[in-house]
Amino acid sequence: MTDSSRQRVALALAINGRRHRVTIEPSTTLLDLLRDELGLFGTKKGCDMGACGACTVLVDGRRINACLALAVMQEGRDVQTIEGLAEGEALHPLQQAFVEHDALQCGYCTPGQIMSALGLIGEGRATDAAGIAEQMSGNLCRCGAHPNIVAAIAAYAGA
């Protein structure tokens, strides 16, 4: 197919409170929109098939895998990514908790872990360590930092 046969669609959405207007191909995932079109590289691409959670973002407060969502489906929605958390140089308290609990090694899974944890806390399900571990099972850490990740989330959530 030639380029002229490609449909491009206009899309308006809010990312970290800022409104964006973009024109994209309908098959662009939310993850590719964030990274390739908007230069927001904080959201990571691990498996690109829903299995690892590295691409977790919040859409209207709910955690989803950005690799399994088309960008065009987010028309009018409110997307939150890791870039929206810190206030200038001041880390978000959950980011601070990850630092204090040594909840990462390479850090590749970390943005997804933190966004997923914020989603989990929003769901009101961060009640104890075992529950947090279960509810975070969609976020893999190949460095094996899971125990410290759970500890950081528990500390922040007061569980």
Place this chain on the structure above:
Amino acid sequence: MMEAQYRAPGSVDEAVALMAGAGGKGRVLAGGTDLLVQMRAGMVAPGLIVDVKRIAEMTAISQIAGAWRVGAAVTGAEIHDHAGLKKAWPGVVEAINLIGSKQVQGRASAGGNLCNASPAADSVPALVAAGAIATVQGPNGRREVPVEQIPAGPGKTSLKPGEIVVSFTLPARPAGSGDAYLRLIPRTEMDIAVVGCGVNLTMKDGTCTAARVALGAVAPTVLLVEGAAKALVGSKLDDKAIEAAAAACRAACKPIDDKRGTIVYRTKIAGVLLKRAVAIAAERARSN
């Protein structure tokens, strides 16, 4: 990926017209947790993607005269948060909530789970045990189809070209009813069922007056095991009745051998899950 067109209609009529206009190249998109993975793997290349998430009828949960109507595109997360539906049909809700991680739950729908037609789809045995009826709309109008008639084999459905599943209706049933769904997987999450078993019971004065039993992942499509239901109805759910129902489940199995489980193992597990699911459904029926 591929160069598909994208449309997000606001009504079922419009969606059906778009599918008809796409001449067999249209694909419904609900949560996309199967479709996007398959598109990226080059397994499917739709010319038109019809996003049904903006259709009110397909994304709503409502109660009509004791029956529950669940839009085919409602997400697992929304179903999880619905107290009324959870109380009435805990087995259906827990089956849908077994699909994937919490992130997948934020998108995945029961309609997509059914229409993707995996023999191991978790929500399907629970819907079949519940006696759920799918409302289907296509170029020739609407029809009502029992859920068990929709899967036609791995990756295949009996839907006619251009047909869309609009919603599921879970029937009203008497007090003293309960349902349950259990699956066996090697991990606790993010894996595919080796066997899944849905059970739906009505109890009156300690006697089982109605039952439906369905098995997943033990045949090319979900199985409604009428022999198991017959063994339970009229009994007090005593050991003999439950063993007869388990035997009917084992006899119904036509599983494959694969890395997740051998034929012998899957068959044995079907009986074990039946017993455990009956126990849970009966307990719920007593307190309902």
